[in-house]
Amino acid sequence: MAALPNLHEFDAASSADDVAPEGFAIRLPSAQLGDLIQINCLNRVRGAFRVSSEGRQGHLFFEGGQLIHADFGAVTGLDAVVQMLGWRGGAIEPCHAPWPPESSIDMGADALLLCAAQRLDEMPLRPSHGAEDLTTKVVRRVAITDQAGLDGAAGEPEIELRPSVVPAYAQLRQLQVAQLTFDGVVRQLKSGATLDLADTGFFSQRMAASIGEALGLGDCHAVFLDGPVEGVVVIKGRSVVATRGNKADLAFILSRLGLA
Amino acid sequence: MSASALRPLRDVPGVIGSFTCGALGELLACDMPERFARAAIETAAARLGNLLQSSDEALSEARGIALSFAEHQLHARRYAGGLLCVLTEKNPDREKMESASRGVLAALEA
Numbered sequence: 001m002a003a004l005p006n007l008h009e010f011d012a013a014s015s016a017d018d019v020a021p022e023g024f025a026i027r028l029p030s031a032q033l034g035d036l037i038q039i040n041c042l043n044r045v046r047g048a049f050r051v052s053s054e055g056r057q058g059h060l061f062f063e064g065g066q067l068i069h070a071d072f073g074a075v076t077g078l079d080a081v082v083q084m085l086g087w088r089g090g091a092i093e094p095c096h097a098p099w100p101p102e103s104s105i106d107m108g109a110d111a112l113l114l115c116a117a118q119r120l121d122e123m124p125l126r127p128s129h130g131a132e133d134l135t136t137k138v139v140r141r142v143a144i145t146d147q148a149g150l151d152g153a154a155g156e157p158e159i160e161l162r163p164s165v166v167p168a169y170a171q172l173r174q175l176q177v178a179q180l181t182f183d184g185v186v187r188q189l190k191s192g193a194t195l196d197l198a199d200t201g202f203f204s205q206r207m208a209a210s211i212g213e214a215l216g217l218g219d220c221h222a223v224f225l226d227g228p229v230e231g232v233v234v235i236k237g238r239s240v241v242a243t244r245g246n247k248a249d250l251a252f253i254l255s256r257l258g259l260a
Numbered sequence: 261m262s263a264s265a266l267r268p269l270r271d272v273p274g275v276i277g278s279f280t281c282g283a284l285g286e287l288l289a290c291d292m293p294e295r296f297a298r299a300a301i302e303t304a305a306a307r308l309g310n311l312l313q314s315s316d317e318a319l320s321e322a323r324g325i326a327l328s329f330a331e332h333q334l335h336a337r338r339y340a341g342g343l344l345c346v347l348t349e350k351n352p353d354r355e356k357m358e359s360a361s362r363g364v365l366a367a368l369e370a
Contacts, residue, residue, distance in 0.1 A: 200318040207311040208327045211334065214303040215296060215347070222328040227319030244318070258350060259326045259333065 033085050034113050036092055041065050041109035048097040053090025058083070059097045066108055069100040077104035082116045107179075108237035110253060114177050115188065115241075175245035182240060193244065200225070201234045201242025208234075222257045224250075233257070265367045266291035268360045274352025275360075276332070280368060282342040285309030292347065308336045308345060339365050 033051065037060070040049075044065040051058045058072035058080055070080040105112060176193035180186045184202040186195065208220035225232040232244045233253050243253065254260035266289060269278045277292035285306030292301055308325065315322040324337040333352065336345045344365055346357065 196318060200315065203314055204311060207307055207314075211304045211307045211311070211327060212329050214300050214307065215334070216300070217329040217332045217334070220327050220329050224326040224328075225315040225319055225322050226324045226326065227322050230319055232315070232318055257328055259328055260354075 033087070033092065034116075036060075037067055037081075037109055037113065041067060048095050048099065049092055050095040050097065051084050051087070051090065051092050053084075053087035056087065056090075059095065060084075061097070061100055067105055067112060068103040069105060071100075071104075078107075078112065078115060081105070081112065085116050106238040107241070108235070110235055110256060111179065111237055111239065111241040114175065114243060115179060115190070174249045175243045178242045180240050180242075187239065193242075197232070197242050197244050200232055201240050204232070204234045204242070205236050205240050222259065224254060224257075224259050263289045263291040265289060266364055268363050269346055269357070272353055272356045272360050274349045275357060276347045276349060278344065278346045278364070279305065280342060280344050281305035281309060283309060283313075285343075288342060296347075304334075305343070305345065308334075308343060312336060312338065312343065337361065337365070340369050344368065 036049070039045075040060075040062045042065075046063045047061075049060045049062070051060060056072070058070065060067055060081075061069040067081070070077060070084065072080040072083045075083060107115065175191060176197055177188070177190040178186065178193045178195075178198035178201055179188040179190075180198050180202055184198075186198045189195070189198065204223045204225065205220070208223045212218055212220045219236070221236050223232075223234040225234075227247075229247065230244060231247045231250050231254075232242060233250055234240065234242045235253075235257070243250065251260055266278045266280065269275050270291065277290075277296065279290040279292055279301055280288045282288055285302075285308065287298070287302050287305050290298070290301055312322060312325055315325065322338070324335065326336075327334040331350055333348045333350065334345065335348065335357075336343050344361065346361065348357065
Protein backbone atom coordinates (compact mmCIF):
# COMPACT_ATOMS: atom_id res chain seq x y z
CA MET A 1 0.00 0.00 0.00
CA ALA A 2 1.43 3.36 -0.89
CA ALA A 3 2.18 5.68 1.99
CA LEU A 4 -0.39 8.41 2.23
CA PRO A 5 0.44 12.00 3.10
CA ASN A 6 0.04 13.04 6.70
CA LEU A 7 -2.96 15.10 7.60
CA HIS A 8 -0.91 18.05 8.83
CA GLU A 9 0.43 18.29 5.30
CA PHE A 10 -3.14 18.68 4.14
CA ASP A 11 -3.49 21.57 6.57
CA ALA A 12 -0.71 23.43 4.82
CA ALA A 13 -1.83 22.48 1.34
CA SER A 14 -5.41 23.50 1.88
CA SER A 15 -4.49 27.09 2.68
CA ALA A 16 -4.49 27.66 -1.05
CA ASP A 17 -8.01 27.55 -2.43
CA ASP A 18 -6.92 26.14 -5.75
CA VAL A 19 -5.33 23.06 -4.27
CA ALA A 20 -7.56 20.04 -4.68
CA PRO A 21 -7.88 17.70 -1.74
CA GLU A 22 -5.41 14.87 -1.93
CA GLY A 23 -5.96 11.26 -1.04
CA PHE A 24 -8.76 8.80 -1.65
CA ALA A 25 -12.07 8.05 -0.13
CA ILE A 26 -11.75 4.43 0.84
CA ARG A 27 -14.67 2.10 1.32
CA LEU A 28 -13.72 -0.99 3.21
CA PRO A 29 -16.52 -3.51 3.46
CA SER A 30 -16.35 -5.24 6.84
CA ALA A 31 -13.38 -3.12 7.88
CA GLN A 32 -12.69 -2.89 11.58
CA LEU A 33 -11.60 0.08 13.61
CA GLY A 34 -8.51 -1.87 14.60
CA ASP A 35 -7.55 -1.95 10.93
CA LEU A 36 -7.71 1.86 10.72
CA ILE A 37 -5.55 2.18 13.82
CA GLN A 38 -2.95 -0.11 12.31
CA ILE A 39 -3.02 1.65 8.93
CA ASN A 40 -2.68 5.10 10.45
CA CYS A 41 0.13 4.04 12.73
CA LEU A 42 1.90 2.29 9.89
CA ASN A 43 1.65 5.41 7.72
CA ARG A 44 2.62 7.68 10.62
CA VAL A 45 -0.49 9.75 10.07
CA ARG A 46 -0.86 12.83 12.24
CA GLY A 47 -4.44 13.91 12.70
CA ALA A 48 -7.75 13.59 14.49
CA PHE A 49 -10.48 11.18 13.41
CA ARG A 50 -14.12 11.12 14.39
CA VAL A 51 -15.60 7.67 14.90
CA SER A 52 -19.40 7.56 14.86
CA SER A 53 -21.84 4.72 15.21
CA GLU A 54 -25.54 4.58 16.04
CA GLY A 55 -25.58 8.11 17.43
CA ARG A 56 -22.41 7.60 19.45
CA GLN A 57 -19.28 9.55 18.68
CA GLY A 58 -15.67 9.35 19.74
CA HIS A 59 -12.30 10.61 18.59
CA LEU A 60 -8.91 9.15 17.85
CA PHE A 61 -5.70 11.17 17.64
CA PHE A 62 -2.67 9.86 15.78
CA GLU A 63 0.87 11.16 15.81
CA GLY A 64 4.32 9.77 15.16
CA GLY A 65 3.15 6.29 14.27
CA GLN A 66 1.05 5.91 17.40
CA LEU A 67 -2.48 6.40 18.59
CA ILE A 68 -1.78 8.95 21.30
CA HIS A 69 -5.27 9.76 22.56
CA ALA A 70 -8.83 8.56 22.32
CA ASP A 71 -12.02 9.91 23.81
CA PHE A 72 -15.62 8.82 23.91
CA GLY A 73 -17.65 11.24 26.00
CA ALA A 74 -15.98 11.39 29.38
CA VAL A 75 -14.05 8.19 28.75
CA THR A 76 -10.48 8.57 27.48
CA GLY A 77 -7.44 6.49 26.67
CA LEU A 78 -7.54 2.73 26.37
CA ASP A 79 -11.03 2.58 27.86
CA ALA A 80 -12.34 4.76 25.03
CA VAL A 81 -10.58 2.67 22.41
CA VAL A 82 -12.09 -0.48 23.86
CA GLN A 83 -15.56 1.05 23.75
CA MET A 84 -15.17 2.10 20.12
CA LEU A 85 -13.65 -1.21 19.07
CA GLY A 86 -16.86 -2.79 20.31
CA TRP A 87 -18.97 -0.82 17.84
CA ARG A 88 -20.08 -2.93 14.92
CA GLY A 89 -20.69 -0.39 12.19
CA GLY A 90 -20.38 3.31 11.46
CA ALA A 91 -18.03 5.81 9.92
CA ILE A 92 -14.54 7.11 10.47
CA GLU A 93 -13.41 10.44 9.10
CA PRO A 94 -10.91 13.20 9.75
CA CYS A 95 -12.12 16.06 11.90
CA HIS A 96 -11.11 19.28 13.62
CA ALA A 97 -11.32 18.07 17.19
CA PRO A 98 -9.06 20.06 19.53
CA TRP A 99 -5.70 18.42 19.90
CA PRO A 100 -5.32 16.84 23.36
CA PRO A 101 -2.93 18.63 25.72
CA GLU A 102 -1.35 15.34 26.68
CA SER A 103 -1.28 11.76 25.55
CA SER A 104 -3.67 9.38 27.26
CA ILE A 105 -2.28 6.23 25.69
CA ASP A 106 1.20 5.04 26.52
CA MET A 107 1.44 2.01 24.26
CA GLY A 108 2.34 1.39 20.66
CA ALA A 109 -0.33 0.23 18.24
CA ASP A 110 0.45 -3.46 18.61
CA ALA A 111 0.43 -3.40 22.38
CA LEU A 112 -2.64 -1.20 22.40
CA LEU A 113 -4.64 -3.53 20.19
CA LEU A 114 -3.49 -6.53 22.18
CA CYS A 115 -4.71 -4.98 25.41
CA ALA A 116 -7.89 -3.68 23.84
CA ALA A 117 -8.71 -7.05 22.31
CA GLN A 118 -8.29 -8.74 25.66
CA ARG A 119 -10.40 -6.09 27.33
CA LEU A 120 -13.11 -6.55 24.72
CA ASP A 121 -13.23 -10.23 25.50
CA GLU A 122 -13.99 -9.42 29.10
CA MET A 123 -16.83 -7.04 28.28
CA PRO A 124 -20.37 -8.35 28.80
CA LEU A 125 -22.17 -9.40 25.67
CA ARG A 126 -24.00 -6.55 23.99
CA PRO A 127 -27.76 -6.56 24.18
CA SER A 128 -29.36 -7.57 20.95
CA HIS A 129 -30.20 -4.73 18.57
CA GLY A 130 -32.08 -6.93 16.16
CA ALA A 131 -30.49 -7.02 12.75
CA GLU A 132 -26.72 -6.48 12.89
CA ASP A 133 -25.53 -3.20 11.48
CA LEU A 134 -22.98 -4.28 8.94
CA THR A 135 -22.80 -0.98 7.12
CA THR A 136 -19.61 -0.16 5.32
CA LYS A 137 -17.20 1.96 7.24
CA VAL A 138 -15.83 4.92 5.35
CA VAL A 139 -12.31 6.21 5.81
CA ARG A 140 -11.83 9.58 4.19
CA ARG A 141 -8.41 11.06 3.70
CA VAL A 142 -9.06 14.56 2.51
CA ALA A 143 -8.04 18.08 3.40
CA ILE A 144 -9.36 18.44 6.91
CA THR A 145 -9.67 22.23 6.62
CA ASP A 146 -11.78 21.84 3.52
CA GLN A 147 -15.25 21.02 4.75
CA ALA A 148 -16.55 20.78 1.21
CA GLY A 149 -13.98 18.13 0.60
CA LEU A 150 -15.18 16.19 3.61
CA ASP A 151 -18.73 16.23 2.38
CA GLY A 152 -18.07 15.78 -1.28
CA ALA A 153 -16.01 12.66 -1.50
CA ALA A 154 -18.57 10.82 -3.58
CA GLY A 155 -16.90 11.82 -6.82
CA GLU A 156 -13.50 10.61 -5.75
CA PRO A 157 -12.16 7.28 -6.84
CA GLU A 158 -12.83 4.40 -4.52
CA ILE A 159 -10.35 1.68 -3.93
CA GLU A 160 -10.95 -1.64 -2.33
CA LEU A 161 -8.29 -3.09 -0.13
CA ARG A 162 -8.10 -6.82 0.06
CA PRO A 163 -8.50 -8.07 3.61
CA SER A 164 -5.06 -9.61 3.43
CA VAL A 165 -3.49 -6.15 3.24
CA VAL A 166 -4.18 -5.58 6.90
CA PRO A 167 -3.66 -8.47 9.32
CA ALA A 168 -6.78 -9.66 11.08
CA TYR A 169 -6.30 -8.21 14.50
CA ALA A 170 -8.98 -10.54 15.85
CA GLN A 171 -6.20 -13.13 15.97
CA LEU A 172 -4.76 -11.18 18.86
CA ARG A 173 -7.54 -12.45 21.04
CA GLN A 174 -6.03 -15.91 20.95
CA LEU A 175 -2.86 -14.79 22.66
CA GLN A 176 -1.78 -14.62 26.27
CA VAL A 177 -0.55 -11.16 27.13
CA ALA A 178 1.49 -9.79 29.99
CA GLN A 179 2.14 -6.08 30.14
CA LEU A 180 4.73 -4.68 32.49
CA THR A 181 6.76 -1.59 33.16
CA PHE A 182 10.44 -1.28 32.35
CA ASP A 183 11.09 -1.95 36.03
CA GLY A 184 9.27 -5.25 35.84
CA VAL A 185 6.07 -4.21 37.58
CA VAL A 186 3.24 -6.25 36.12
CA ARG A 187 0.41 -4.09 34.86
CA GLN A 188 -1.86 -6.64 33.26
CA LEU A 189 -2.14 -10.36 32.67
CA LYS A 190 -4.67 -11.38 30.03
CA SER A 191 -6.13 -14.51 28.52
CA GLY A 192 -4.65 -16.88 31.02
CA ALA A 193 -1.20 -15.30 31.04
CA THR A 194 0.75 -16.07 34.20
CA LEU A 195 3.54 -14.34 36.05
CA ASP A 196 5.93 -16.71 34.29
CA LEU A 197 5.18 -14.96 31.01
CA ALA A 198 5.76 -11.58 32.64
CA ASP A 199 9.06 -12.85 34.06
CA THR A 200 10.09 -14.19 30.68
CA GLY A 201 9.21 -10.89 29.03
CA PHE A 202 11.12 -8.86 31.58
CA PHE A 203 14.21 -11.03 31.55
CA SER A 204 14.25 -11.36 27.75
CA GLN A 205 13.97 -7.64 27.23
CA ARG A 206 16.75 -6.93 29.72
CA MET A 207 19.04 -9.58 28.30
CA ALA A 208 18.36 -8.51 24.72
CA ALA A 209 19.18 -4.92 25.63
CA SER A 210 22.50 -6.05 27.09
CA ILE A 211 23.28 -8.03 23.92
CA GLY A 212 22.55 -4.96 21.82
CA GLU A 213 24.76 -2.90 24.07
CA ALA A 214 27.63 -5.38 23.82
CA LEU A 215 27.53 -5.36 20.01
CA GLY A 216 26.79 -1.65 19.66
CA LEU A 217 23.42 -2.27 18.02
CA GLY A 218 21.41 0.03 20.24
CA ASP A 219 18.26 -0.84 22.09
CA CYS A 220 16.35 -4.00 21.28
CA HIS A 221 12.68 -3.41 20.58
CA ALA A 222 11.48 -6.95 19.99
CA VAL A 223 12.45 -10.47 20.94
CA PHE A 224 11.03 -13.69 19.54
CA LEU A 225 11.51 -16.94 21.42
CA ASP A 226 10.87 -19.69 18.93
CA GLY A 227 9.45 -22.93 20.27
CA PRO A 228 8.35 -26.02 18.34
CA VAL A 229 4.66 -25.11 18.49
CA GLU A 230 4.35 -21.97 20.52
CA GLY A 231 6.37 -18.81 20.64
CA VAL A 232 6.80 -15.77 22.83
CA VAL A 233 7.10 -12.27 21.41
CA VAL A 234 8.33 -9.50 23.67
CA ILE A 235 7.79 -5.97 22.40
CA LYS A 236 9.38 -2.97 24.03
CA GLY A 237 7.55 0.27 23.40
CA ARG A 238 6.32 2.59 26.09
CA SER A 239 5.96 -0.49 28.20
CA VAL A 240 7.00 -4.12 27.81
CA VAL A 241 4.42 -6.50 26.39
CA ALA A 242 5.05 -10.23 26.33
CA THR A 243 2.74 -12.30 24.16
CA ARG A 244 2.58 -16.05 24.08
CA GLY A 245 0.65 -18.21 21.68
CA ASN A 246 0.58 -20.57 18.78
CA LYS A 247 3.16 -19.59 16.19
CA ALA A 248 0.48 -19.33 13.52
CA ASP A 249 -1.30 -16.71 15.61
CA LEU A 250 1.95 -14.86 16.21
CA ALA A 251 2.91 -14.82 12.55
CA PHE A 252 1.42 -11.47 11.67
CA ILE A 253 2.97 -9.81 14.71
CA LEU A 254 6.34 -11.17 13.66
CA SER A 255 5.69 -9.93 10.17
CA ARG A 256 4.91 -6.46 11.46
CA LEU A 257 8.11 -6.55 13.48
CA GLY A 258 10.11 -7.63 10.44
CA LEU A 259 11.04 -10.90 12.09
CA ALA A 260 9.22 -13.21 9.69
CA MET B 261 36.21 -25.24 14.54
CA SER B 262 36.99 -23.18 11.47
CA ALA B 263 35.21 -19.99 10.53
CA SER B 264 35.12 -21.29 6.96
CA ALA B 265 32.06 -23.34 7.90
CA LEU B 266 30.20 -20.07 8.34
CA ARG B 267 31.24 -18.60 4.98
CA PRO B 268 28.06 -19.53 3.02
CA LEU B 269 26.12 -17.08 5.16
CA ARG B 270 28.32 -14.24 3.93
CA ASP B 271 26.82 -14.54 0.47
CA VAL B 272 23.28 -13.97 1.68
CA PRO B 273 22.02 -10.45 0.95
CA GLY B 274 21.54 -8.61 4.22
CA VAL B 275 23.76 -10.87 6.33
CA ILE B 276 26.51 -8.95 8.09
CA GLY B 277 28.27 -11.82 9.79
CA SER B 278 27.84 -14.91 11.91
CA PHE B 279 29.37 -16.81 14.77
CA THR B 280 28.76 -20.00 16.66
CA CYS B 281 29.08 -20.67 20.35
CA GLY B 282 28.71 -23.61 22.71
CA ALA B 283 25.67 -24.22 24.85
CA LEU B 284 27.13 -22.05 27.62
CA GLY B 285 28.00 -19.27 25.23
CA GLU B 286 31.70 -19.95 24.67
CA LEU B 287 32.72 -18.76 21.19
CA LEU B 288 33.57 -21.63 18.84
CA ALA B 289 33.97 -19.90 15.48
CA CYS B 290 33.46 -16.42 14.21
CA ASP B 291 32.99 -14.79 10.82
CA MET B 292 32.12 -11.26 11.79
CA PRO B 293 33.38 -7.93 10.39
CA GLU B 294 36.42 -6.52 12.15
CA ARG B 295 34.47 -3.67 13.66
CA PHE B 296 32.96 -6.14 16.11
CA ALA B 297 35.58 -6.83 18.76
CA ARG B 298 36.03 -10.44 19.79
CA ALA B 299 35.37 -9.56 23.42
CA ALA B 300 32.05 -7.98 22.47
CA ILE B 301 31.05 -11.04 20.46
CA GLU B 302 32.00 -13.32 23.34
CA THR B 303 29.90 -11.24 25.70
CA ALA B 304 26.96 -11.32 23.30
CA ALA B 305 27.37 -15.06 22.79
CA ALA B 306 27.34 -15.72 26.53
CA ARG B 307 24.22 -13.63 26.96
CA LEU B 308 22.49 -15.30 24.03
CA GLY B 309 23.24 -18.69 25.59
CA ASN B 310 21.85 -17.46 28.88
CA LEU B 311 18.73 -16.05 27.21
CA LEU B 312 18.02 -19.21 25.29
CA GLN B 313 18.59 -21.36 28.35
CA SER B 314 16.16 -19.30 30.37
CA SER B 315 13.63 -19.35 27.57
CA ASP B 316 13.35 -23.10 28.12
CA GLU B 317 11.36 -22.26 31.22
CA ALA B 318 8.76 -20.48 29.11
CA LEU B 319 8.86 -22.73 26.08
CA SER B 320 9.85 -26.34 26.21
CA GLU B 321 12.69 -26.95 23.78
CA ALA B 322 13.03 -23.44 22.43
CA ARG B 323 14.67 -23.71 19.03
CA GLY B 324 15.98 -20.23 18.64
CA ILE B 325 15.75 -16.54 19.30
CA ALA B 326 15.43 -13.50 17.09
CA LEU B 327 16.22 -10.01 18.32
CA SER B 328 15.16 -6.89 16.46
CA PHE B 329 17.13 -3.67 16.78
CA ALA B 330 16.67 -0.36 15.01
CA GLU B 331 18.88 -1.27 12.06
CA HIS B 332 19.83 -4.88 12.71
CA GLN B 333 18.52 -8.27 13.61
CA LEU B 334 20.29 -11.04 15.47
CA HIS B 335 19.10 -14.59 14.89
CA ALA B 336 20.29 -17.46 17.07
CA ARG B 337 19.42 -21.06 16.34
CA ARG B 338 20.13 -24.09 18.45
CA TYR B 339 21.98 -27.09 17.10
CA ALA B 340 23.53 -30.13 18.71
CA GLY B 341 26.80 -28.37 19.41
CA GLY B 342 25.47 -25.04 20.57
CA LEU B 343 24.15 -21.94 18.86
CA LEU B 344 24.48 -20.54 15.36
CA CYS B 345 24.13 -16.76 15.50
CA VAL B 346 23.60 -14.58 12.43
CA LEU B 347 23.72 -10.81 12.47
CA THR B 348 21.76 -9.18 9.67
CA GLU B 349 20.56 -5.88 8.41
CA LYS B 350 16.94 -4.96 9.02
CA ASN B 351 15.57 -6.82 6.01
CA PRO B 352 17.72 -9.78 5.08
CA ASP B 353 16.81 -12.22 2.34
CA ARG B 354 15.10 -14.69 4.65
CA GLU B 355 14.74 -17.46 2.14
CA LYS B 356 18.42 -17.46 1.27
CA MET B 357 19.38 -17.06 4.90
CA GLU B 358 17.28 -20.07 5.84
CA SER B 359 18.82 -22.13 3.09
CA ALA B 360 22.38 -21.07 3.94
CA SER B 361 21.78 -21.65 7.64
CA ARG B 362 20.63 -25.19 6.97
CA GLY B 363 23.82 -25.87 5.05
CA VAL B 364 25.99 -24.34 7.75
CA LEU B 365 24.20 -26.26 10.50
CA ALA B 366 24.71 -29.48 8.58
CA ALA B 367 28.42 -28.70 8.33
CA LEU B 368 28.65 -27.79 12.02
CA GLU B 369 26.92 -30.97 13.08
CA ALA B 370 28.95 -33.20 10.80
